[in-house]
Amino acid sequence: MSDPIPTGRQAKLLIDNADACVACGLCLDHCPTYRLHQTEAESPRGRIAIASGLASGRIALRKNNVVHLDSCLVCGSCEKVCPAHVHYTEMIDQARALVFEASKSSRTDRFFNWLTAKKKRLAILAWLLWLYRKTGLRRLTGWLPVSRLPAVARDYGLKPYYPAPAPARGRVYLFTGCVAELFDQQTLHSAVRLLNECGYDVEVPSRQSCCGAVATHCGDTGTAGVHQQRNRQAFSHRIPLIVTSSGCAAVLQQDPDLAVHDINSFLASASDGGNLSAPAASGEKIGLYLPCTLRNKLDAAQGVFALLKAAGMTDFVDLSEETNCCGAAGTYMFRHAKDARRLRQKLYRRIEQERITLVLTMNIGCLLHLLNHAGRWRFRVMHPVTYLAQR
Ligand code: SF4
Ligand code: SF4
The missing domain is CATH 1.10.1060.10 (Alpha-helical ferredoxin)
Incomplete structure (x- = not known):
């Protein structure tokens, strides 16, 4: 950036x-x-x-x-x-x-850029979405895409510091991301748990900002620069910054003042063998979808394979060859909804053919986009670290 x-x-x-x-x-x-x-x-x-x-x-x-x-x-x-x-x-x-x-x-881009510029705005959105579920309005408007969003966290439920149980081998930061913090806190909590398990103290600075992907991709270099400055102030370059979402990591890694690490690769190298072991449940058929940001920008596909191998998971279907992009692509899924659905359809077809019951993916945008009709196609979607922490 x-x-x-x-x-x-x-x-x-x-x-x-x-x-x-x-x-x-x-x-x-x-x-x-x-x-x-x-x-x-x-x-x-x-x-x-x-x-x-x-x-x-x-x-x-x-x-x-x-x-x-x-x-x-x-x-x-x-x-x-x-x-x-x-x-x-x-x-x-x-x-x-x-x-x-x-x-x-586009107006949609400008709206999302405005929304993600301040955490207070996202907190208001979280409250509105919570109310939408709580009042039963969601059941009455089941045809709307918003009704298929996962439940949001009412508060930012992460503590500032999580010490490792045994003497620590190091300290890391956790990047939370704006959308992931709202819709996918289970991945963040799972990341903390696995990092602790591998012997790392985890710090979650409250002053961190959005990665700036929405601002960058909509051309607002001014707002992208503000996010960059805030993150430089929140994170020291001497401490590894662990990022769970590949889209955020792809933007953050462009800043030489941050020591960005993809969570999958980091855990794979931190694993001592055995401490992340997670054989699949019987009857579970797993599909792996590697986001385009992880494959093309981070070049971190091998890190995911290494993590799954370290966890003893060798039996999965690689869905990534079906498409070069699932159609999420930040705000693309809203701006070009029809094309985004067409791109996703290829993945859904393969998931159905293979009778896959669980899809693992590593970007919050892909996760939300694939989840959108996952109920109808009867499969679950989650981040690999959530799966490993649950097993
Ligand atoms: S046409 Fe495509 S592949 Fe060829 S030089 Fe241009 S960008 Fe590269
Ligand atoms: S959508 Fe096409 S033009 Fe755009 S980055 Fe992907 S391959 Fe390149």
Whole structure:
């Protein structure tokens, strides 16, 4: 994540980045939105041409151009296979910053950016969602997607410090994340438990902020910079910062002042053999979905496999080959709900074919997106650390 920069310099950086593209088209078949729509404008190459045109003034900042930049999942699949090493995801963030400055970014994005900018706003949302369940309104509005959200935590139920039971071998921070803290406290509590079990004292600084992913991806470099500053003040770079959600880790790791570690890889290397052992329950068929941020940005897939191996879990179906992105992609699942459902459908089909009863995934966005209709398809979704802590 870079500091806010003037538009002129931003446009120059974008054009330099885009110029590296030799238009070979090797990335096209790896792009989930190109596979869905089969149009150049919905491909990485098409988006590079649009972004470069906008930055140089050759293309007008109009809705019909901007929409193709907005529909990018920022999954990084194109970047991973690009022989010219185009820094695609950096370029798309720069392009979105230009769009944001011109006040042309989507209203949904702006709303979520506003919402995640302050924890107080999220606390009000948590209270409203709690009321929605408590008053029975949820039962009356079962057709609404909001009715399928998991129960929210009424308060931020984490303590500031969790000492390891035996003499500690070290101290770590836990990053809580804004959405995960609302909807998935069981993963955070499970992470604390496993880290303690592996001999680490866990500190949860209350002054930490959102990772800034929503702000970055909607082009609001100013708000992204504020989150970055707050996190720099909350965490010392000398202490490992453990992150459970791969989307947050992918953004945080861009800051050289933070010592970011993906929880799966960290636990795999901290495990002494045996202390994380968790054989699957009989009759449980497990599917593993590795989020695109974990595969392409963190390059941490091996860490997940190592953790599952350390826990004695070798029998699972890898669902990741079904799609390069499940369609969650931050706010994409709200902004492009129909396409997000189409991308997810491939996973649901495989889950049904294989009769999978439990899906393990490592990003809060993927977890919520997959959970949305999981009840109908009769499977559960959770983070591997939750599964290991429960077993
Ligand atoms: S982004 Fe890379 S792979 Fe895609 S067209 Fe450009 S040079 Fe080729
Ligand atoms: S980041 Fe993903 S969705 Fe966006 S252009 Fe690249 S492959 Fe396509």
